[in-house]
Amino acid sequence: MATPNIALSQLTTGSTYNETFNREIVGRVKTFQASYPSKKIYMMAWGDTSQPLPPIVVRALIDEATKLGNFNTYTGYEDINGNPELRKAICHKYYQQKLSIEFDSSEIFVSDGAQSSSANLQELFGLDNSVALQNPTYPSFVEGNLLAGRSQFIELHCDEQNNFVPPPPKQKVDLIYLCFPNNPTGAVATKEQLKGFVDYARSHQAVIIFDAVYSWFVNTPNIPRSIYEIEGAKECAIEINSFSKISSFTGLRLGWSVVPHTLTIKNTTFGELNQMWSIRNSIKFWGASNLAQQGGIAVLSAQGQKECQQNIDYYLTNTRLLRQALSNQAFNCFGGTDNPYIWLKALGTMTSWQFFEKLLQEMGIVGIPGCLFGKSGEGYLRLSSLVTKEVIQAVVSNLS
Numbered sequence: 001m002a003t004p005n006i007a008l009s010q011l012t013t014g015s016t017y018n019e020t021f022n023r024e025i026v027g028r029v030k031t032f033q034a035s036y037p038s039k040k041i042y043m044m045a046w047g048d049t050s051q052p053l054p055p056i057v058v059r060a061l062i063d064e065a066t067k068l069g070n071f072n073t074y075t076g077y078e079d080i081n082g083n084p085e086l087r088k089a090i091c092h093k094y095y096q097q098k099l100s101i102e103f104d105s106s107e108i109f110v111s112d113g114a115q116s117s118s119a120n121l122q123e124l125f126g127l128d129n130s131v132a133l134q135n136p137t138y139p140s141f142v143e144g145n146l147l148a149g150r151s152q153f154i155e156l157h158c159d160e161q162n163n164f165v166p167p168p169p170k171q172k173v174d175l176i177y178l179c180f181p182n183n184p185t186g187a188v189a190t191k192e193q194l195k196g197f198v199d200y201a202r203s204h205q206a207v208i209i210f211d212a213v214y215s216w217f218v219n220t221p222n223i224p225r226s227i228y229e230i231e232g233a234k235e236c237a238i239e240i241n242s243f244s245k246i247s248s249f250t251g252l253r254l255g256w257s258v259v260p261h262t263l264t265i266k267n268t269t270f271g272e273l274n275q276m277w278s279i280r281n282s283i284k285f286w287g288a289s290n291l292a293q294q295g296g297i298a299v300l301s302a303q304g305q306k307e308c309q310q311n312i313d314y315y316l317t318n319t320r321l322l323r324q325a326l327s328n329q330a331f332n333c334f335g336g337t338d339n340p341y342i343w344l345k346a347l348g349t350m351t352s353w354q355f356f357e358k359l360l361q362e363m364g365i366v367g368i369p370g371c372l373f374g375k376s377g378e379g380y381l382r383l384s385s386l387v388t389k390e391v392i393q394a395v396v397s398n399l400s
């Protein structure tokens with residue numbers, strides 16, 4: 001008799017982030033719209049991008065599609081760990097040229113986006129490993145571990161006192177998830193703060209899983225874009241990145257992870273974890289789409305980076321204008337400098353959901369209640385500036 005996967009069946013009660021989002025946020029907005037059909041709604045909850053693909057990417061996709069449709073240039077299965085040209089471009093054009101960090105392309109694993117990597121990388125580690133997570137946190141770090149059967153977490157509380165950057169854990173932990181620039185709080189960590197985590201990980205033989213999806217939004221000098229800007233991180237950290245937010249690949253799906261050869265843990269030797277991730281991919285993942293990978297190569301070209309920067313600047317301008325308008329109205333805002341998210345404090349003693357309702361009812365603004373990202377997110381709301389400038393202009397003008 002077949003029985004269900006208990007970890008998965010425990011997640012089927014409508015409690016996952018995605019289900020709550022669809023049921024509660026989308027549901028409440030629909031109810032509001034049905035009652036007030038003439039009221040404008042400004043959907044600033046999604047972390048989805050609004051700007052189209054950069055022109056150089058569109059050309060690369062058309063070229064690749066043409067090749068795929070031609071007998072002489074057709075390609076099928078390719079290297080499961082990524083197109084060699086793309087892996088090289090990530091090493092040279094991103095890590096080496098932008099950040100002065102050296103990797104061999106065999107340390108880069110191309111993925112179908114950061115979502116799967118952020119939930120799956122825990123498969124490299126034993127089920128008895130203890131896991132520390134920022135609270136509030138990006139939900140798939142939690143849900144990936146729950147699905148694997150780990151249900152106890154050490155919480156690293158992020159609050160106004162620590163500027164939403166927690167100190168390393170006090171107790172011994174094995175895996176630490178960090179995300180900077182952070183989703184949802186918009187916080188960034190300094191080199192010194194990240195060094196604290198790297199030193200902790202090295203002295204406790206722990207591993208950091210570092211989500212750097214928003215690294216391209218960093219514009220404040222000296223704020224690290226990669227955990228590998230910290231000395232010693234190649235011995236204790238895995239990094240996740242994505243093409244989603246830099247180049248509007250949320251639908252195309254493309255990202256990467258770095259598993260350095262020098263990352264070793266108990267009972268492993270040089271390169272073994274890297275090899276294990278490759279084996280895992282050969283079982284569970286046969287590579288990202290050829291089409292998306294050609295798009296990724298175009299993104300990393302000099303012209304591609306220029307075009308992507310225009311999109312990033314567009315979103316950063318959105319964020320600055322929104323933050324300014326909210327601050328002028330005495331809202332308490334965090335984040336939104338090196339990141340497209342504003343972490344807005346609820347008014348008075350309101351809960352996240354009460355604040356959500358107030359913004360929806362009075363201004364038509366839809367954000368995500370902070371409590372959906374963990375209990376330390378209670379009393380806050382996340383607004384995304386990845387929307388169009390027209391939405392921002394309308395919200396700003398309604399605020400003033």
Ligand code: PLP
Pocket residue numbers: 047112113114115116118138179183211213241242243244249250254255
């Ligand atoms: N990690 C973080 C912190 C995110 O905010 C997101 C998307 O919003 C992802 C990962 C997933 O990105 P992708 O579209 O590459 O799967």
